[in-house]
Amino acid sequence: MPEPLLDQDGVLLTSDGGIATVTLTNPAKRNAQTPAMWRALTEAGRMVPGDVRVVVLCAEGPSFSAGLDRRAFTPEGFDTEPSFLEMARGSEAELDALIEEYQRAFTWWRRHDVVSVAAVQGHAVGAGFQLALACDLRVCADDAQFAMRETSLGLVPDLTGTKPLVELVGYARALEICATGRFVQAPEAERCGLANLTVPGAELEATVSDLAAALLAAPRDAVIETKALLAGAGSRTHEEQRVAERAAQGRRLRDLAGLAD
Known part of the structure; x- marks a missing residue:
């Protein structure tokens, strides 16, 4: 295993061969999240080496993350x-x-120069659900369960999860999931677009490893340009998207011809 670049407050960062792995390492508490963990996740984002093209987010133990550590709601706090x-x-x-400081732990996963993949097993609840949503892609074990419990606690999802949730499943389903706080099981998650792929739990690690390798196969700049085109498509008209495609392809062709600036 590569030497850790970061190992603090339930977050481990390693890097090897263009792939960085961020692991939640508090399985005894089902990887419940705390402000200290969020700061460590933010620091992990700063420390990802420049040659990394794929970031894998995974978690130790049977649960990806059971959400916010309930000490946040006690008078004693942390x-x-x-x-x-x-x-x-x-x-x-x-x-x-x-x-805003807490949200930073959830914002860097979609940066333009990497593709992030969440490997989700067991519970992904509240903040755990939003952390999975922060990534570009999600591969789930067949026991994965997503739930947005904030509304049930009198709160709202505020860790950047509302926009990707609506983009993935649509407004009506997103509202129903959040307002009821119900669990979305792995088969439904795949059907409605929350999960790119669902596999048996024993195959999760190998499947994510294969996906990461496939993402590394194409030239880096082509992936970056394609990601930018797709990420911006929802806010552009068809004509604006055509213009963006032409500009991106022009840059790629000039680069391939050795004529890039």
Whole structure:
């Protein structure tokens, strides 16, 4: 196993052959998330080496992530972090700044120069669901269960999960999933587009490894340009997308001809 680039607060980062792996390493608590873990995830994003093209997100134990550590809702909170109840007593600006800081752990996975893949087994609840949604692709074990429980707790999903959820399953289904807090089992997740692929749990690691290798097969710049075209397609008209395609292809052809700037 490669030497860790980061190993703190339940987050392990390694890198090997163009693939970085971020592993959640607190299986005893079903990889429940804390502000310290979010800061470690943000730091992992900063530390991903420049030659990495694929980032795999996985988790130790039977659950991907059971969501937020419930200590966030207790008066005591965490050892070195304010509880959410304490956070609420601050000013609006302070509260907004804290939530924005937490969101950074979920925003770097879709950066233009990498393709991120979440390997999901067992529970992916609340913050765990949103962390899986932060990635470009999701491969799920057949026991995977997704649930957005925030609304059931009187909250809203605020860790960047609402936009990708709507983009993947549509507004009506996204509203139903969030408002009811129900579990979406692996077969439904694949049918509705939450999961790119569902496999038996024993095959999850090998399947993700094969996918990562396939993603490395094409030239890096072609993948980057294609990702940008697809990521922006939803906000462009057909004519705007045609223009973007022409510009991207022009860059690729000039590069292949050795005429790039």
